[in-house]
Amino acid sequence: MTRFINTQSADRRWYLVDAKDQVLGRFATRIATIIRGKNKPTFSPNADTGDFVVVINADKIKVTGKREELKTYSWHTGYPGGRKTLSFNKMKERKPEFIIMNAVKGMLPKNRLGNLLLKKLKVYAGEEHPHQAQQPETISLMEK
Numbered sequence: 068m069t070r071f072i073n074t075q076s077a078d079r080r081w082y083l084v085d086a087k088d089q090v091l092g093r094f095a096t097r098i099a100t101i102i103r104g105k106n107k108p109t110f111s112p113n114a115d116t117g118d119f120v121v122v123i124n125a126d127k128i129k130v131t132g133k134r135e136e137l138k139t140y141s142w143h144t145g146y147p148g149g150r151k152t153l154s155f156n157k158m159k160e161r162k163p164e165f166i167i168m169n170a171v172k173g174m175l176p177k178n179r180l181g182n183l184l185l186k187k188l189k190v191y192a193g194e195e196h197p198h199q200a201q202q203p204e205t206i207s208l209m210e211k
Contacts, residue, residue, distance in 0.1 A: 072109040077116040083196075083203035084120055086167065087127040094128065095170035097208040102184050103175065115180065119187045121203050126163035126192040130155060140169070164190040 082101060086094060104110050104117030130138060138155040158166055167190045175181040189198060 070109075072111050072114060072116055074115045077104070077109065077114070078107075080118045081198065081201040081203035082118055082120050083198075083205045084122050084208055085124050085205075086122050087124040089128055089208065091128050091130050091166065091170055094208060095167065095174055098122070098167075098188065099171050099174035102171070102187050113180070115183055115187075117184060117187060119201070119203075120189070121196050121198050122167055122188070122190045123194055123196055124192075125167050125190050126159065128159075128163070128166060140165075163192045 084098065098120050100106050101120055102117045104115070107116060109116055135155055139152045140155075140158050141150060141152040143150050153161070155166070168185070168188065171188055172181075172185055175184050189196065
């Protein structure tokens with residue numbers, strides 16, 4: 068008999084992950100897996116059964132190859148001719164948290180559930196984070 072786990076009965080945990088010297092894409096896929104709950108035997112694609120992830124040292128994330136010079140982030144302000152672009156290096160200086168949030172967001176479902184799951188990701192540029200009260204468990208996402 069298949070047991071369906073709903074959002075209320077999901078076992079929630081907090082994890083602390085260090086982004087120092089991690090490769091962006093591989094790092095983001097592992098975070099997305101934890102947030103979505105796919106690493107648990109109770110995974111259900113239509114329910115929020117995942118865990119919370121706190122990422123520190125977002126300003127020390129790496130990319131491979133020539134992506135540091137070639138990767139760009141673009142958006143539109145809503146005004147005529149309002150397309151803005153920033154290179155990876157400039158974005159890393161201004162908003163290093165956005166780089167990881169954007170990468171993980173692209174790996175989550177594009178619906179209401181994806182928006183809800185993204186709120187379980189907390190990203191900080193430095194070593195400090197305000198989630199000590201949740202007692203996050205430190206895990207390593209290095210390749211095995």
